[in-house]
Amino acid sequence: MRILGIDPGLRRTGFGVIEAHGMRLSYVASGTIVVPAGEPLAQRLKVILDNLREVVASTRPDVSALEKVFVNTNPTSTLLLGQARGAALCALADSELLVHEYTALQIKKAVVGNGHAAKEQVQKMVQHLLALDGLPAADSADALACAICHAHAGPLAQRLQRAGGTAAHRSRLRGGRLV
Template identity: 60%
Template sequence: MNGEGKPVLRILGVDPGLRITGFGLIAKMGNRLGYLASGCIRTDAKASLPARLGTIHAALRELVAEHQPDQAAVEIVFVNVNPQSTLLLGQARGAAITGLVSSGLEVAEYTALQIKQAVVGNGHADKLQVQHMVRRLLSLSADPSPDAADALACAIAHAHGGQGLGRLPGTGLHVRNGRLIVGK
């Protein structure tokens, strides 16, 4: 509870990546959002794949233990250019999700389109627009790094979606011109 008797919900957003995994922690107090922490988990490119995945998993478990979030949201990543990159990114995402779930958190998942729509109002917004809106929505003094901004945006999308755009019913849900539309 905050000083006004309103419950505070702590949401951890994660932007998974094998080289850099962004994280962002926000607080939701009623209709207000507050910044708590953000940053990047970096893996050693010279390390083996299992070691890099272990780094992501362990770092997220440490973050959960330190910051005690109530919920987590993870970006669903799509890479279609290189199948090998897609597989590696999927493994990094799996390491992130298992780190969160093994820490006792329920994990919501959002596409980049859903996140950008919730934060910027345009599902095809570029990274600079996302950074700028995250800065404005959380009253930050400067734009966060791109990976941290994406993770914070994921947490914001979760907060704005009534605990998840990903939990909207699938029937009647579609995308038109980069916007998430419910109904016809």
């Protein structure tokens, strides 16, 4: 299964593509879409949309994983982040990719084992899990971590869904994981 992970942002949107063969993970590609700051909002969102469409076309993922927006203390920042996330969702929907969503807490817990891990810990663990020669850039590492989170959580959610699960399991399944 080839997974595209996305860490949305209005200034910088990270993307990372991995392949999961059972529990074995391998790196495919990653990068950061840098959005020009001086442009009108609509043009900035279009940069995210167009670049993610190109990423999907060139890497041909089977599924995607996207980080959920958290509620920030600054409502304007939260709204802008939500719009960047919306542009990413549109690119994925336009590419007919199934989208799975995970919170930053879920992603960090799946990759580092601690939902409150520092960015540096995530970068180092992504480097280790994917056997990368160097430390990935912060935005790319977050996107790769999102893909890794889905590689770990997705198969369980799919098995439960295929099996129909019990009513208790179905009611406790949220965002690809049991809660």
